Amino acid sequence: MLSSLILIALLIAASAFFAMAELSLAASRRLKLQQLADEGEARAARVLQVQEQPGHYFTVIQIGVNTVAILGGVVGEGALTPYFDALLRPWLGPERAAQAGFGLSFALVTTAFIVLADLLPKRLSMNEPERVAMKLIAPMAALTLALRPLAAGFNAVVDALIRLLGRPERPDNRITAGDILALTEAGHAAGVVADAEQQVIENVFELDTRTVESAMTSRERIVYFALDDDEALVRTRIAESPHSTYLVCEDEIDRVVGYVDATDLFQRVLRNEPISFRADPSLIKRVLMVPDRLTLGEVLGQFRQAHEDFAVIVNEYSLVVGVITLNDVMSTVMGSLVNTADEEQQIVRREDGSFLADGITPVPDLQRALGLDEMPHAGQYDTLAGFLMVMLRRIPKRTDAVEWGGWRFEVVDVDSHRVDQVMITRLPA
Template sequence: METTESLLLIALLIGLSALFSMAELSVAASRRLRLRQLLDQGDRRAQAVMNVQDEPGDYFTVIQIGQNTVAILAGLVGEGAFSPAMGSLLNLLGVDPLASERWGWVLSFLLVTSLFILVADLLPKRLGMAAPERVAVNVVMPMQYFATVFKPVVWFFKRLTDLLSHLLGLPERRDDKVTPDDILAMAQAGAEAGVLAGAEHQVIENVIELDTRLVTTSMTGRERIVHFLLDDSEVLIRARIAQYPHSTYLVCDGGIDQVLGYVDSKHLLNRVLNAQPISLKAEGLINKVLIVPDRLTLSEMLSQFRHAHEDFAVIVNEYSLVVGIITINDVMNTVMGELVAPLDEEQIVRRDENSWLIDGTTAIPDVMRALDLWALPHQEEYDTLAGFLMVMLRRIPRKTDAVEWSGFRFEVMDVDNFKIDQVLVSRIDPAASPQSQPVA
């Protein structure tokens, strides 16, 4: 074969190898969401790429056959194309003829190999990774043509591959399910790239957490519930409304754990405007209240609100004792976070670069996010920062009690009637052992 013909053949083989490399990586890296967008825009080739992703056997089989065939031909042609030229060059440099022939073959091999690595492998794969969907829709049709031409060979190797995959227990199709972790990872990447603002990133994380956060992390605690007793006088009801203006009030009989229902403040106002006495025993004034267990997630709570056509619920524990109340606004505030929370209601206040003042009722996911922690010990046993301290200390914390964990010191600053109000979290030695150390 003439040198010119050999060089042209090598160029053709390099082009084919580059095509196979781009076809392999671009289809594997193509995102289904982006392909669907291309399909909606009228590019039917996107559907062919998605079909390949669903049934990749024939496609990748023909690519592997092509790549290996090209590699073998390149070795045969390359040695004959460049060895004489390299030998002659070495002769001109004064190298012994026998040595120049041997080293000419080595240099020819290195040159052909380098060309294939650079032009037929690295550059095409980089292009396939940089714009996978664009490349995939352009190469999928040529690859399907090759699959048709070499169909008998493809069928044979595909069946052998299917047999080996079955014996090894490997899946036949890739799993394209998008998990919450995938969404969080994409949101994090978007925030780091500047595509998402910090508040928008936070909202996405909060929405995903609705399936894991319990209602107790967003409720109004038992000690803060403003409620009426059935026998309360009109003077007492008026005074309590003036002191604690709310849209809804719980009504109980004898104690907060004996819930009768709730009364809407607009109905009380209507009685005042009509010069009627305010009596909780008036017929039709008390509404039936939605009662839910304290182990519901916020996502389940939203479903309960939707099915019951209510926006207010009482949360009880396994002993039927009231632990708090929750409204649909509480759930929405959890989702929106700092976008709607007034500054005076912030539960986490960053004092400086290495310290935070945190409310004891703050939900653990919020604490972990603020401190950039991946996990806390015995995390399934508590929902709030106060619960974390109780579990770690194995008793009711007192003022100045502290726990050290993973480079942070959690110190109780204020306790009110056994309730932890404020906790000072300080960053200590980052190299400290990640074992809890209760400090008296």
């Protein structure tokens, strides 16, 4: 009996070894392994190599697991059943004692394998997958080398079956934006990533999906100068609407000449020099013009290429729809970390749980505030006002309302056909 128990213990240990080797490799995070490999950990590099082509590795594991399982059943039944039979025979009789002995032997061996060869090693592997995988990579590499011919034969059969089913033969290990976001969301749920940091990370990946219209200063809010504006008007406009940059136009906003930097104007004032755009065209700088369908990521590329931080946004009819600065893009990325007072007022949560939102609130900000995963007719609009127009199929008026995703969007203020304020309330369950 002692030798049988020792053999069963060895089989359990072997099964535990294969279980830990399998789960640790599958659960190991590639980013963590790559970081360890970059720090000089050779075992992490070997684990990464196996993850790239795990075919023989997992085949050897399955050979070991199934062999051990079969041997465990044979040895366990033969080792313990006679002793249980002899123990129970005085009370149950020969036939029932044999049946009960077999049942007890089966239950005991099965329980030992489930707990000690499966649950416990897998739990340990899940808790520290990279550490376990690096410890077991060397013995597994030796086993894989020894059983390589047998594993190659099994793999050839499996590859043929996979091709017959029309499925991919190799795993897709490319890291996507969704993978990174899922990782940061897990960190946020664990308290490692702060709320503001999580928002910044999400905003960075939205740069390639948000259009410039979601971050621009809209046409009606642009402060600009005409070429023939006199100095008194320029001074008054700067005092009333201080900005770092102003458009300069030929009479109307759609005839853009360029832009002027407020710093240059202030220097003129300090030196008591006259300000005249028509007489001194050197004040006017060439402005970057970008189409309204560009994403924020593409605008950043345009800024970098042109060495500018200010651009005019025009539509397909060459009409100005807004302006955007590098600071606007960065504010979109940084979110609540750098929001100005005006930006904070775009969507405000009220005490009763409802929201009061500006019509120009970008759709991603609206979704984040309301917890909406998707919006109807996505891609046809960029702001809350655009959403209402698409849903109503007309210019919204006061008291117009739209219901979507468990929320009611009611227009409460319209300023010259522009949706100014929208009340958003949750619908009853």
